[in-house]
Amino acid sequence: xxxxxxxxxxxxxxxxxxxxxxxxxxxxxxxxxxxxxxxxxxxxxxxxxxxxxxxxxxxxxxxxxxxxxxxxxxxxxxxxxxxxxxxxxxxxxxxxxxxxxxxxxxxxxxxxxxxxxxxxxxxxxxxxxxxxxxxxxxxxxxxxxxxxxxxxxxxxxxxxxxxxxxxxxxxxxxxxxxxxxxxxxxxxxxxxxxxxxxxxxxxxxxxxxxxxxxxxxxxxxxxxxxxxxxxxxxxxxxxxxxxxxxxxxxxxxxxxxxxxxxxxxxxxxxxxxxxxxxxxxxxxxxxxxxxxxxxxxxxxxxxxxxxxxxxxxxxxxxxxxxxxxxxxxxxxxxxxxxxxxxxxxxxxxxxxxxxxxxxxxxxxxxxxxxxxxxxxxxxxxxxxxxxxxxxxxxxxxxxxxxxxxxxxxxxxxxxxxxxxxxxxxxxxxxxxxxxxxxxxxxxxxxxxxxxxxxxxxxxxxxxxxxxxxxxxxxxxxxxxxxxxxxxxxxxxxxxxx
Numbered sequence: 345x346x347x348x349x350x351x352x353x354x355x356x357x358x359x360x361x362x363x364x365x366x367x368x369x370x371x372x373x374x375x376x377x378x379x380x381x382x383x384x385x386x387x388x389x390x391x392x393x394x395x396x397x398x399x400x401x402x403x404x405x406x407x408x409x410x411x412x413x414x415x416x417x418x419x420x421x422x423x424x425x426x427x428x429x430x431x432x433x434x435x436x437x438x439x440x441x442x443x444x445x446x447x448x449x450x451x452x453x454x455x456x457x458x459x460x461x462x463x464x465x466x467x468x469x470x471x472x473x474x475x476x477x478x479x480x481x482x483x484x485x486x487x488x489x490x491x492x493x494x495x496x497x498x499x500x501x502x503x504x505x506x507x508x509x510x511x512x513x514x515x516x517x518x519x520x521x522x523x524x525x526x527x528x529x530x531x532x533x534x535x536x537x538x539x540x541x542x543x544x545x546x547x548x549x550x551x552x553x554x555x556x557x558x559x560x561x562x563x564x565x566x567x568x569x570x571x572x573x574x575x576x577x578x579x580x581x582x583x584x585x586x587x588x589x590x591x592x593x594x595x596x597x598x599x600x601x602x603x604x605x606x607x608x609x610x611x612x613x614x615x616x617x618x619x620x621x622x623x624x625x626x627x628x629x630x631x632x633x634x635x636x637x638x639x640x641x642x643x644x645x646x647x648x649x650x651x652x653x654x655x656x657x658x659x660x661x662x663x664x665x666x667x668x669x670x671x672x673x674x675x676x677x678x679x680x681x682x683x684x685x686x687x688x689x690x691x692x693x694x695x696x697x698x699x700x701x702x703x704x705x706x707x708x709x710x711x712x713x714x715x716x717x718x719x720x721x722x723x724x725x726x727x728x729x730x731x732x733x734x735x736x737x738x739x740x741x742x743x744x745x746x747x748x749x750x751x752x753x754x755x756x757x758x759x760x761x762x763x764x765x766x767x768x769x770x771x772x773x774x775x776x777x778x779x780x781x782x783x784x785x786x787x788x789x790x791x792x793x794x795x796x797x798x799x800x801x802x803x804x805x806x807x808x809x810x811x812x813x814x815x816x817x818x819x820x821x822x823x824x825x826x827x828x829x830x831x832x833x834x835x836x837x838x839x840x841x
Contacts, residue, residue: 572783575731594727597719598761598789604718606756609654616660622751622814624667629816631671631691635683643720644674648708650756655711665696669704677716721746724764731787741829742771744821745802751814752805758798765790766798773840774832799840806834
């Protein structure tokens, strides 16, 4: 659940992450149970966020108000209020027709707003001597005609005011610029075409590269060994299963795992500890529950945090901001309707400003080179469980083991496909269903010996004594919705082999 906005329990003390449980304990000590019941609120921001003083619209990357902004001066420009049009009387129409016959422009009605069209008509009927002289001087000196800046119809502007809609080409006064620009474009196109012709590979080389890529990624290999149930063939006509190239997709995922290595960064993080990271992941799981996000969003957010900490030294005051920005980015990538930036500022209990959140989001995207297509263990787990026809209680137990391993720092360097295979195998053994079958060996591409050490590591984490600060995952999977899989009896290491 989101932390309570009415309390400022950990706003100044940023060494501890503000959570709902800590805030509830603090209120209980101060006001008793009655004060706690009065302060409890819903988990959604739409139900419990405070009302705004002004009616500004919320956007992901900034404020959108009802006023326009002049980027030249930085000041706001008031929007022109349009009056309702009033039909002219018969006398006004007759008078205007007589003035048109005499060559004079009709006077503008008092209730009529001056627009660009009306200004052009006025200038056309009233000759300007200075304008005529300027045209004559331009013809004599062979100068190009002065460019006109485009003006918005929403504002009353003059020709001397800078326009927000003028482009760089409209400010150019040298006619030779356009010819030079055209010649450079033609020369660049000709040079590009020449280089393309020179570097164009032969058909034999192209076919060789394609064959090497297919053999490397094992593309098109849908030949299932005898005795193994062909899951893709059974769902061949199901458009949602994409069985025609599902095997190719996950082979490609396994190949991409090499592109996102994460080293032992905790030695370089002089201000952080492994416990701090575990508390951050526990808080991120709380965010996923509060906003009802997909599990893929949680796994991607944790992955972004580890990749950022592997490349940038972070202070303990900014650790929670990194986790919030990572979840903000992951929700934009995986969610159909991602939460607003104000939601993440609210769940941080006002510890950071909007500008700090946006700057951290930009910095994180730059550090990871905007590459968000990261293979995550949750996708592998769902694929492996489907192919092996695993029941939902067993899959939920595997999800619990896998999600609990997110808080374990020792698992950051292990491949996600191996983590998913180990978690699924442990769930099968803990429920006493089966061993590592040939079907799982075919679809995962791993034998039991390949992830034996990972099983021991995950089982060690499950046997670790639970701490009060890291109870979100256990409490989550102790609910009836998740079949209370967190209460499943644990096994010793010898029982898995």
